[in-house]
Amino acid sequence: MILLSLLLFACATFVAWPLIRFAPDALAGEPELFDALEERDRALSALRELEFDHRAGKVLDDDYRTLVRTLRLRAAEALRSVDAHA
């Protein structure tokens, strides 16, 4: 009974504590900026991946030249989007 009472008391205190003492901050974010940062990281990562695949011989020179152009444009667009939202 003592153990059970201690358990119940400890749980109740832990649960009630934020209601009594916690001074919360409300978070307000900008999802558009987060998405833009995500898109930028994805585009840069795709460029790195392409470079690696090219070196590994999975992507031939002709394909590489076509793809790298597209990916660079995408990365530049993503960077502009980050700047626009920042």
Added chain:
Amino acid sequence: MALLGSGALAAALGLYVYAALAGAWGAARSARKLQRSARNALLAALPATATATGVLVTAFVRHDFSFVYVAEHSSRTLPFAYRVSALWGGQEGSLLLWLLILASVSFGAVLLNRRLVDRTLPWAVPILAALASFFAYLLVFVSSPFATQTAPLDGAGLNASLQNPYMLAHPPLLYVGYVGLTVPFAFAMAALLSRRLDARWLVATRRWTIVSWTCLGLAILLGSKWAYGTIGWGGYFAWDPVENAALMPWLTATAYLHSVMVQEKKGMLRVWNVSLVVLTFSLALLGTFLTRSGIVDSIHSFSRSPIGAWFVGFIAVVVLASIALVVVRLPLLRARSPQLESLVSREAGFLYNNLLLVAFALTVLWGVLFPVLSQTVRGVPYSVGPPYYDFFLRTFGLPLLLLTGIGPLIAWRRASLRSLRRSLAVPAVAALAAGVALVVAGDGGEPAGLAAYTFSAFVLTAIAVEFVRGTRARRSLDGGSWAAAFSSLVSRNRRRYGGYVVHAAVAMLAIGIAGSSLYRATAERRLHRGQTIAVHGYSLRYLGTSFRPGANHDELRAILAVSRHGARDGVVAAGRNHYHAEAFFGNAAAIRTDWLRAEDLFVIADSFDVDGSVDVKVIVNPLVDLIWLAGVVFLFGSFVALWPDAREEKRLVRHELSVGKVVPA
């Protein structure tokens, strides 16, 4: 003691219900104090649940038969390890173990992800709590492990099939696998509710998904090993409904682990991934239901119980609510989702692999449910046997195996046919060489076996090629030694290269399954002392019987001298065990392993007669040990993939901090 256990369980239920209700209210109203209080309630439920579990384990260890559950699942002669594992020997204890694991993973997921998914977490807490509330409710009101009685002198004992070392690990691993899938489900639903459908919930749940998937995979393998040694029919997987129940969520989780990479890399397949998470979790719940309800006939269903209806209702609510939420959020999920650029690309490969895995899981599901539906709707009993499953294993499994080799060789976005030809050349030659060698050796008679072997050769060569080419590329980019380049290659992308090791395990598994199921040799006859039985180069001479009494069980064995190609090769002892408290006879097969050939000599002895004669069945299982070795490789690959790499999480937290503004209350 019982009061402490039931009180702790009731407290856990109260905490879960509070966390679910207060958490949902707090999340809907953005009431941060209430959100934090609900989170604390979810965290506090772990010590409460652990206390209840501790009470039950202590009762088992101390032979406290005043607990009905302890009396029904243990005895005084039961060895210590099995007294602890008796916790999951019956329904109530299994549910308690389930709840303890759920409390633990909820605790870990909430604490570890509090920074990464600060805006999604308020919804994840009530979802995790609501799911836990169901199990806590069952334990408190429907199926309590803390019912007491006047203690009898001894207990009824533990099901003899469970008195096996593999059963110490198989059920907990299985439950960690099932329950761990709650985390991706809860965070996916939370992401939908909070409208935060970016990569954060994927990163937050990635490690939990891999851990659950690894545990589920290992549990299936350990269960197979247990069945192999204990059931005594020489096989390891019989497409039993309960075995299938574990296989289905593993298959869909495998699909998810692949398709989630497409979403992370390209932002595609959002609807598909959320749907896969829902399907996987629903199948995990179905697995628990099938195991615990006794609705299907299975050697693994250790109890029949009244909780079936509760489970059906619970699964229905989870499935319908999840589908409704996905449908409501479809416009958000579909927004800015790019299209597939080419049908010959890594992402397209993942898509094909997903379709095959899900199709296979659904055909298995139909095989499991059809007998139940047939009995319920038409009143006609019907069983779906191995030929059905074997057909679909070949139909979907062989192309999947080939894709396991092809996928990693294709570049992301788009691959030209010329580059594809160049990438596939070496593995294709290796596969062809393996096929020709098999045909020349006279093992090409089984088309499915031949395909499995050649495809596996393709996969293993493709993996080796990938490591070599990757190391070379890394070295050309970074410089340094070959060893440094290899180390950098793996550490930069542990998930990918750990995944390749897992692919190697899959190829080994395929070889093991094909060898042991298509090329096995069997002989069976009744032997008198001095007589022999011969099969596939082995000859076994029956020397006589031995009997060894024990406190927990007696052992009766037939002793057979083994010779191989004429040379003596020791003795084996196969027979039966008699468990006293349980009044049960169990098989004790003799298994002689030749690790060099990965081959087992499997001997079963039964129907002992007073004249000394015995029925002996001898099976030679070629390559079967590759299946168990594949388990070790699988575990190693999973460890590589799981090895902590906080770069991705730190990157997302950095983004979160750079976009979030703190507004004082």
